[in-house]
Amino acid sequence: MMPNLDLSAISPMIFVAVGAILLPLLEVLLARMIERRRSWLGRTVNREMASTAIVIFTVLLLVLALLRTVGTFDLPVAHFNLDHPMIAVDQLTRFLNAVLLISAILTVLVSSRYLADIGMDHGEFYALLLASLLGMMLLGAATDLIMLFLALELMSIPIYALAGFQRSSLKSNESALKYFIIGSFASALLLYGCALLYGATGTVELAEIARGFDPENPLTLLGAALVLVGFAFKIASVPFHQWAPDVYEGAPTTVTGFMATAVKVAAFGALIRVVAVGLQPGAEIMYGVFWWLAVLSMTVGNVMAIIQQNTKRMLAYSSVAHGGYMLVGICVGTQSGYAGLLFYLLVYTFMTIGAFTVLAILTRDGREVSRIDDLAGLHETHPFAAIVMTLCMFSLAGIPPLAGFWGKWYLLTGAVERATAIGDTSLIVLAVVLVMNSAISLAYYLRLPVVMYMREARGADRPDATAGALQTTVLWVCALAIVLIGVVPGDFLILFGDYDLIASARVAASAVSP
Amino acid sequence: MEQILFYVFSGLAILSAIGLLVNVRNTVNAALSLVVCMLSLAVLFIMLHAEFVGVLQVMVYAGAIVVLFLFVVMLLNLRGGNMGAESQPVLKLVGGAVAVGATVKLATLLDRPLKPWADIDPEFGTVAHIGRVFYTDYMLAFQVAGVLLLAGIVAAVILAKREID
Numbered sequence: 220m221m222p223n224l225d226l227s228a229i230s231p232m233i234f235v236a237v238g239a240i241l242l243p244l245l246e247v248l249l250a251r252m253i254e255r256r257r258s259w260l261g262r263t264v265n266r267e268m269a270s271t272a273i274v275i276f277t278v279l280l281l282v283l284a285l286l287r288t289v290g291t292f293d294l295p296v297a298h299f300n301l302d303h304p305m306i307a308v309d310q311l312t313r314f315l316n317a318v319l320l321i322s323a324i325l326t327v328l329v330s331s332r333y334l335a336d337i338g339m340d341h342g343e344f345y346a347l348l349l350a351s352l353l354g355m356m357l358l359g360a361a362t363d364l365i366m367l368f369l370a371l372e373l374m375s376i377p378i379y380a381l382a383g384f385q386r387s388s389l390k391s392n393e394s395a396l397k398y399f400i401i402g403s404f405a406s407a408l409l410l411y412g413c414a415l416l417y418g419a420t421g422t423v424e425l426a427e428i429a430r431g432f433d434p435e436n437p438l439t440l441l442g443a444a445l446v447l448v449g450f451a452f453k454i455a456s457v458p459f460h461q462w463a464p465d466v467y468e469g470a471p472t473t474v475t476g477f478m479a480t481a482v483k484v485a486a487f488g489a490l491i492r493v494v495a496v497g498l499q500p501g502a503e504i505m506y507g508v509f510w511w512l513a514v515l516s517m518t519v520g521n522v523m524a525i526i527q528q529n530t531k532r533m534l535a536y537s538s539v540a541h542g543g544y545m546l547v548g549i550c551v552g553t554q555s556g557y558a559g560l561l562f563y564l565l566v567y568t569f570m571t572i573g574a575f576t577v578l579a580i581l582t583r584d585g586r587e588v589s590r591i592d593d594l595a596g597l598h599e600t601h602p603f604a605a606i607v608m609t610l611c612m613f614s615l616a617g618i619p620p621l622a623g624f625w626g627k628w629y630l631l632t633g634a635v636e637r638a639t640a641i642g643d644t645s646l647i648v649l650a651v652v653l654v655m656n657s658a659i660s661l662a663y664y665l666r667l668p669v670v671m672y673m674r675e676a677r678g679a680d681r682p683d684a685t686a687g688a689l690q691t692t693v694l695w696v697c698a699l700a701i702v703l704i705g706v707v708p709g710d711f712l713i714l715f716g717d718y719d720l721i722a723s724a725r726v727a728a729s730a731v732s733p
Numbered sequence: 734m735e736q737i738l739f740y741v742f743s744g745l746a747i748l749s750a751i752g753l754l755v756n757v758r759n760t761v762n763a764a765l766s767l768v769v770c771m772l773s774l775a776v777l778f779i780m781l782h783a784e785f786v787g788v789l790q791v792m793v794y795a796g797a798i799v800v801l802f803l804f805v806v807m808l809l810n811l812r813g814g815n816m817g818a819e820s821q822p823v824l825k826l827v828g829g830a831v832a833v834g835a836t837v838k839l840a841t842l843l844d845r846p847l848k849p850w851a852d853i854d855p856e857f858g859t860v861a862h863i864g865r866v867f868y869t870d871y872m873l874a875f876q877v878a879g880v881l882l883l884a885g886i887v888a889a890v891i892l893a894k895r896e897i898d
Contacts, residue, residue, distance in 0.1 A: 222869040236880055243887050303870035343891045350884035357877060365874050373881045380888030395892070437842050 228297035228308045231284035231316055232356050238280040239349040245273060246342030270340050274331045274689075277345045278324060285320040288313050292723065306360035311561075314727035315359035315488040318565050319481050323352045325572045325693050326477040332687035333473050333579045337385050344384060347377035348477065355481055359488030362496070364413040364423040367489060371409065371453070374485055375402050378478060382470040387585070394469025401452065401462040409449025415442030416497075425497035432500040443498050447508060450493070453486040456546060457515040460539045464527075467535035472582060475531060476575030479538045480568040487545055487564060491557055494549060495731040502552060509550045510645060516543025517656040524663045530591050533663055534574060537615060540660060541567055544630060547649055551633045557728035559629035565724075566614070566626040566704060573611040573697030577604045580690050583682035594667060596676025604686065607694045609668045614701045616664035617657045622704035627657060739780060746773035760806045764799055771795040783858045 226233065249269035251257075257264055292313045298304035306312070327345060334340045354373030361367040379402060383395025417423055419438040420431030433439055448459065455463040467475045498505060520540030527533035545567075548560025580601070581588045588594060598605040614623035631650050638646035686694070749769035756763040771794040778787035856862045867875050 222872055224872070239880060240883065299873050300870070305871070305873050341891065343887050346887055347884060347891070350880060350887070353877075353880060365871070366877070369874055369877045369881065373877060373884065376881065377884045377888055380892055383892055386892065437838070441838075441842075 222303070223301040225297060225299060225301060229299045229306070231288045231320070232353060234280045234284040234287070235349050235353045235356065238277055239346055239353055242273065242277065242342050242346035242349065245276065246346070249273070249342070266340065270331055270335070270342075273342045273345060274327060277327050277349065280349075281320055281324045281327065285317060285324065288316045288320060292317075305363040305366040306357060307362045308360060310723075310727040310729070311488065311492065311731055312356075312360040314561055314723060315484060315564075316356050318484050318568055319352060319355050319359070321565075322477060322481040322484065322568050322572060323348060325576070325696065326473050326481075328689045328693050329476070329572075329576045329579050330473040332690055333471070333582060336582045336684070337388075337471060337585045339384055339386070339471075344381065347381050347384075351375075351377035351381070351477075352481065355485035358485045359492070361489060362425050362492065364417065364425070364428075364497075367493070368406075368410055368413060371406060371449075371489075374482065375406065375453075378402075378474075378482065381474045382466060382478070384474060385471045385585070388469070390469035391471060392469075394466045397462055398466045398470075401466075405449050405452030405459075408445050408452070412442045412445025412447075412449060415439075415445065418442070425493065428497045429499050432498065434501050434504060440501070440504070443501055443505070444508075446493065446498075447505065450486055450490050451512060454483055454490070454542045454545075455539050456512045456542045457519040457539060460516070460520070460542075463539055464532045464535040467538070468529060468531045472531070472575055472579040472587060475534075476572045476579070479534070479575070480571050483538070483542065483545070484564045484568065487549075487560060490549065491560070491728075492731055495552070495557070506550060506552070509546055510649060513543050513546035513550055513649060514652050516540060516546060517652060518543075518659075521656050521659045521663075524660070527663070528591060529589050530578060530594065530667075531589070533591065534571070537660070537663070538571065540656065541615070543656070544627065544653060547630050547634055547653055550649060551630075551637045551646065553633065553637050554725065554728045555629075555633040555636060557731065558724040559626075559633040561724040561727050562629050563626035566622040566701075569697045569700040569704070570611045570614045570623055573607055573694065573701065574615070576690060576693050576697065577601075577608045577611075580604055580686040580694075581681060581684050583684035586682040588681050590680070591666065591670060592674075593679045593681050594670050595674035595679040597671040599676050600681075601686070603691065603694060605671045607698045608671065610698050610701050612664040612667050614705070616661050620705045622701045625705060627653065735780065739777070742773040742776045742780075746770050746777070749773065761803065764802045764806060767802070768795050768799050771799070785858060785860050785863050 246269075249264065249272065252259070252264040253266060253269060259268070262268070292310065296307055296309040298308065299306060326348065330344065330348075331340075334344060351374050354370045354375070354377070357366065357370035358374055361370050379395055379399040382398050383391050385391035413423070415438055416428055419433070419436055419442055420428045422428055422431060451459040452462075467479065470478060494502070494505065517540050520536050520538075520543055524533050524536035524540065527536060541563075545560050545563055548556045548563065550556070551559070578588060581594075581604070594608075597608070610621065614621035617623045617627045631653060634646050634650040634653075638644070638650070746769075749766045752766035753763050753770065756766060771790060775787045775790035775795065778784075778790055854862075
């Protein structure tokens with residue numbers, strides 16, 4: 220009767236879950252110690268020590284989870300519950316988890332100082348972040364619609380609260396409320412889609428759904444369509460993107476960085492699994508949908524980004540456009556398409572977190588840099604931040620030899636390969652649209668370096684802020700990652716030895732490819 | 734007998750759902766229509782031998798959620814008139830068209846025979862069965878739901894607490 224469980228399969232997720240459960244308790248304990256003026260190691264406990272302890276605990280758990288994930292990357296597929304697997308811990312899951320954990324670690328490192336700057340230095344922030352991260356890790360692993368939905372909610376609900384974490388800011392409140400309402404709406408659509416798919420096929424397991432998938436049955440099609448719309452909302456692809464600029468603008472900057480990267484990584488991971496496994500028999504019908512989503516997201520995202528005056532709104536539209544680039548990988552639908560998408564997700568994480576980190580550094584006493592023009596003369600006041608911001612912008616625009624270029628390159632080669640293999644011109648059109656959009660995006664990505672380097676700092680409305688040591692570390696990590704991945708995209712040298720990122724993305728993609 | 738009950742309660746469910754829409758200016762009436770709708774659905778579930786879902790329907794929807802609605806209505810003192818006043822006629826028209834279209838489409842779907850399912854165990858859907866699979870097959874989902882509830886509580890506290898030190 221006892222289920223046959225394998226805890227080691229999900230050990231990285233257990234680390235994260237332990238953090239999510241223990242952090243609120245730790246916060247209460249530390250608050251008590253501060254209140255009663257308890258001393259520890261001969262010093263009276265104060266708020267600063269408490270938040271340091273919390274950050275160390277969080278980062279320790281995340282690093283352990285990351286080491287474990289990377290260390291087990293080559294192991295065969297593992298399941299938590301062998302009798303009834305609801306999640307598959309395969310290469311795809313491990314790849315996604317590694318990217319998610321990197322995003323979370325960087326976010327935590329930036330946040331400790333940033334939270335103090337906006338006056339919201341509370342341990343619950345990290346608890347919610349870890350709970351959301353757990354949901355994301357499960358989302359990429361889910362092979363069952365029930366798990367998929369639960370993981371999606373576990374990812375989203377803490378993020379809604381994090382978006383409204385800066386309680387004194389009206390914009391933050393607006394952001395949380397908007398995200399909550401739109402997000403719940405999207406979840407409801409996705410859930411309805413799951414219910415219809417269950418009704419049509421009689422199962423919630425993705426592999427079984429593929430077996431029972433009848434493209435002639437309107438019930439199946441409606442279910443699939445609603446599931447896809449739910450995902451389209453989560454990845455903010457046009458026309459389901461309207462919430463993104465407001466939410467990204469209002470949320471605390473480090474949360475925006477996490478939202479823009481990790482939510483995309485998890486949602487795209489789950490989308491790959493759903494599309495390549497569960498809805499595989501309907502691939503031809505869905506191709507048209509994804510094609511239009513990709514073209515619209517790229518074009519509308521980039522054109523709208525040009526006219527933005529607010530840095531965060533501009534990055535929001537840029538993230539919509541990048542969602543469009545990634546959808547090209549889904550359209551291609553082969554192993555190299557998915558591998559390109561996974562590689563892009565990794566690269567995109569470093570570029571975007573880097574950009575948002577610079578914005579987080581420039582925040583002081585709740586005041587932040589909002590307009591792009593307020594970045595004028597940044598190279599005089601914050602030379603290193605200006606360099607990293609420039610690198611991120613060049614990389615996001617896809618200028619060789621930075622990492623972003625290779626992300627686009629692998630997506631493009633995937634599309635062209637597939638197009639020549641099956642003689643399909645629509646994929647070529649898609650590739651051309653991608654290239655054209657990269658050109659359009661230069662218009663706004665280059666604007667930031669121009670403002671930072673060619674305009675006087677005088678007149679810029681910018682609080683007098685300095686970077687914390689941890690924040691500078693994050694800048695270094697992002698800058699090095701962008702340059703190193705760019706210089707040696709194949710054999711990426713990281714701490715663990717020679718590591719071929721493209722090959723890993725290929726292996727991860729092959730976990731689901733037919 | 735079963736047929737009569739089915740028609741009575743499904744009719745009641747549809748009527749109360751319409752009542753919910755019509756009563757948009759009187760929020761308390763709308764909430765009570767919702768109760769009737771949920772209770773009728775609960776009866777339908779029980780007639781389908783999904784007793785557990787039926788009981789949950791009564792406890793969670795008719796009970797907790799509608800009570801929450803009523804509390805919000807009373808605490809915020811929502812009066813008719815300011816609700817739905819800002820909605821634009823074009824949006825109403827589009828929304829209505831989509832709703833009618835979706836209903837017609839779904840209704841025509843019912844002509845098609847649904848895929849016959851494998852023989853269902855008479856145990857399926859009973860409380861004992863659900864309890865068993867909850868702690869065995871769906872162990873992970875159960876645990877994840879627990880973390881989700883915890884995260885929800887932490888989120889609510891951090892957003893709603895009057896003063897944080």
